[in-house]
Amino acid sequence: MLFRLLIVAACLTLPGMAQATDTRAGGKLVLTEGVSSVEGSAGGGLANWALIAGNETEDGIGGNLHATEVLLPDYKLTSVGGAVGWRDRIEISYVHQVFDTRTAGVALGLGQGFIFGEDVFGAKLRVAGDAVWDQDRWLPQIAVSVQHKRANRAAIIRAVGGKSADGTDFLLSATKLVLAKGLLVDATLRLTNGNQFGLFGFGGDRQAARTAQFEGSAALMVTPRLVIGGEYRTKPDNLGFARENAAYDVFAALAVGHHATLTAAYTDLGSVATFARQRGLFLSLQGSF
Amino acid sequence: MFCASVAALLLSLQAAPDMTPAGEQPVAPYAHANANADGVPFRDDHMWRAFHGAIGVARVIDGMIDRSLTDPRISDIFKGQDITRLRRTLREQFCYLLGGGCTYTGRTMQEAHRNMGIQSADLAALVEHLQAAMQTEHIAFTAQNRLLAKLAPMKRDVVKQK
């Protein structure tokens, strides 16, 4: 239903776009398609951006595949996914996340290496602005997104006070490249009740409903192929048994050839399921067309 | 005042074909104005010096054009066009925009690219070649981006309108 609404909205935005024309690959400047966020959408590592995935323009179709690993003191998060960008207007994404509790699983009474999994299905519609080319206007590129998430450990989620294993986030993002300064900034508002991105379900004994959360990034182009930056993302704190903190990272993204981007970050997810100070290395490889 | 500007306009229209520079083909008459460069110049000559003046800008433009002429993605667009004129007017345009104090005598971006069917991907290819040429000339990265920021909005005039 949400999906259908997005498509209808897209057709209203661009009356001419339903016409079939020759499509064409490529056409974005290096690093202006962003990288794959943890939820699979185009963004930074932690934050969703208003940019549309893939190296395509209004004349084509693009996409990407990515694999990400986050190595934390007590956990390991692995995600694999992909996204398709249609005419730089609509993005459809999917990611499968695997959260390995390693030895923490024993302490939590779940067993060594207990795995939480989650699938995230995303759709993003660019509604206004051009982050890259409209350098004489302050209007940022603006996009709305929905991310439907399905966690796989419903019984445990309920046992710790979670309300549901499924949930849907709604996002509003604004992204602008200030090219004269080589600076990219993003601010995103996310309505969510996800516990640790949704891996521990949605809603909790402390707070069941969605709340407004913020995520933002700032990135500086250092060379034509290298961007460094930082991100910040607040999260709800719904579950009584374990506090949840904001997450942040500092990252470097390197364009490798025409089709690959390697992202390395030092990320801090705060306390996760009672284990404090979950800070570690975030590594992600993205291939795009 | 009005008559004076009309007279000036007529003069410039008539003058254009006669003044065709050596090695260039004549173009249909048009009104000359720096405003045709479609951008506001940088305030001082800081950027002009960052681009190593006239010699540096000429090398950057030659580098960009030579790469474009051999790039199969966009080379067809340049077939049968007056590349000698393109080099000269681009040098004037960059000099004018970078604060080098030149007069731009070319056409507006909309007029120059009309009916060429240029797509966003063609512009991105050209920008890639400009970036490569600026790297070869060792232009500071911050100066590169300041020029690109000035050129970027021209996309609205260069790329075909849907």
Ligand code: HEM
């Ligand atoms: C912001 C980007 C661009 C700038 C600043 C620019 C600038 C210029 C200038 C100053 C002229 C000469 C005007 C005149 O003859 O009076 C010109 C002509 C031309 N441009 Fe561009 N251009 C841009 C993008 C492109 C692109 C993307 C292509 C194709 C890939 C292209 C292809 C041409 C061609 C073939 C001509 C020659 C037209 C003729 O001889 O009639 N330009 N451009």
